[in-house]
Amino acid sequence: MNGVLGVDAGGTSSRAALFTPDGTLVRRGHAAGANPGALGMDRAAANLTAAVRAALGSAQVSAVVIGLAGHPDRCRSLTERVFPPLVPEAAPVRIVGDVVTAFAAGTxxxxxxxxxxxxxxxxxxxxxxxxxxxxxxxxxxxxxxxxxxxxxxxxxxxxxxxxxxxxxxxxxxxxxxxxxxxxxxxxxxxxxxxxxxxxxxxxxxxxxxxxxxxxxxxxxxxxxxxxxxxxxxxxxxxxxxxxxxxxxxxxxxxxxxxxxxxxxxxxxxxxxxxxxxxxxGDPAGAAAWLAARPFLDPRESEARHPRFTRPR
CATH class of the missing domain: 3.30.420.40 (ATPase, nucleotide binding domain)
Structure with a gap:
């Protein structure tokens, strides 16, 4: 399968991380904040796009998870602007709260x-x-x-x-x-x-x-x-x-x-x-781990977790 992409999009910075399903880091991207409520939709979308492009390069992905705080409608609108030109239509893009990626970064x-x-x-x-x-x-x-x-x-x-x-x-x-x-x-x-x-x-x-x-x-x-x-x-x-x-x-x-x-x-x-x-550890890596979980059996998911979430 292709890689999995995790994104940690905060108010001051956005970090994206591309991993192989076994937890090998391929590439990272970093940009300014991408919270649409705090920054406005255009600025948030531009920053998130920059981080995702830097992490993806020319790679293809099978799934994306983005940790993002804010109103669900704004978060959905943001992802609908950013991801369709960058990832295949068949690749699911899932939004979870940034509290979820923060939790998954530790356990x-x-x-x-x-x-x-x-x-x-x-x-x-x-x-x-x-x-x-x-x-x-x-x-x-x-x-x-x-x-x-x-x-x-x-x-x-x-x-x-x-x-x-x-x-x-x-x-x-x-x-x-x-x-x-x-x-x-x-x-x-x-x-x-x-x-x-x-x-x-x-x-x-x-x-x-x-x-x-x-x-x-x-x-x-x-x-x-x-x-x-x-x-x-x-x-x-x-x-x-x-x-x-x-x-x-x-x-x-x-x-x-x-x-x-x-x-x-x-x-x-x-x-x-x-x-x-x-x-x-790394919340962007934790988001990538969450993206990989549907493709892994439970034992693989638990065993590979530290590879995704080790501190940057």
Whole structure:
């Protein structure tokens, strides 16, 4: 048979991966985001087309699975624009939620829980590779607790309060986290009112840009900064609570998203709450594995899963 194509289409990036049915990687493609709700249909379609073309080359495929979040009608319209010129009419193109591909990136089990912490945060209960319940995922204004945005906002809030109480607005005091945040948001600034400058720098950006500060929280926590350690502990507690709202005991838990797939204190703290949780690998590869499953018997499908989903 021909190859199978998996696609992980997010709001900031799109990744496509072409595999042989035995799990051998043939080629990858990468482009900017392809969420039609966030980017508009034309831009999303152009980006998704670029990623898919790069992965396909001149190859033919027998099946495609795309992990995509958003309204079902928009997702269907997107795939109807992108795939007919690129894949044979006989090759099925199946859309699944990005929570499904994230879950499949961590386990060959068809059912369990996925906890995702990236820019946002959500947990989903998966049954037979279908989401049946979710917790959080309410967006930065209403939820996403323990996400990169949540961590970054906590870091910025702690820092500006530290600066406000520091004698003379000393921007070098207050611990490692405050120093790292000031250095990131006020590069090259050596004087003036640090509180006013930091507030202006934050408000001049998109709110979600605060997610850029999340790695600084991990760095400072590794360095023993007590404020950062406290933020990490609170984030992990909130993430674990989100997972517990949908988790069925005895089934696997997969940790996904940039915050939880990175080797660092947040993941370690979450794993302390969620015993046995595993880290997701490549979601585009997981989508390709889902595309290959109908052509494999159950034992082959389980045995080949690690070849598709090993981290990029």
């Amino acid at each position: 060959s089990s068809p059912s369990g829980t996925v906890l995702i912490s990236g820019t946002g945060a959500i947990a989903a209960k998966i049954i037979d590779h279908r989401p049946v319940a979710t917790a959080d995922g309410f967006g930065w204004q209403l939820g996403d607790e323990g996400s990169a945005f949540w961590l970054g906002r906590a870091a910025a809030r702690a820092t500006i309060r530290t600066l406000a109480t520091a004698r003379g607005g000393d921007r070098s005091g207050g611990g490692l986290l405050a120093v790292l945040v000031v250095r990131h948001l006020l590069p090259g600034s050596a004087g003036g009112d640090a509180v006013a400058e930091l507030a202006a720098a934050v408000h001049a950006r998109s709110p979600l840009a605060l997610a850029e500060l999340a790695p600084l929280v991990s760095e400072a926590a590794r360095g023993g900064d007590p404020v950062a350690v406290s933020i990490v502990a609170e984030a992990a507690s909130r993430l674990a609570k989100t997972a517990s709202e949908v988790h069925e005991p005895g089934l696997p838990i997969v940790l996904a998203g940039g915050v939880l797939t990175a080797d660092g204190p947040v993941r370690e703290a979450v794993q302390g709450h969620l015993e046995g949780a595993v880290t997701a």
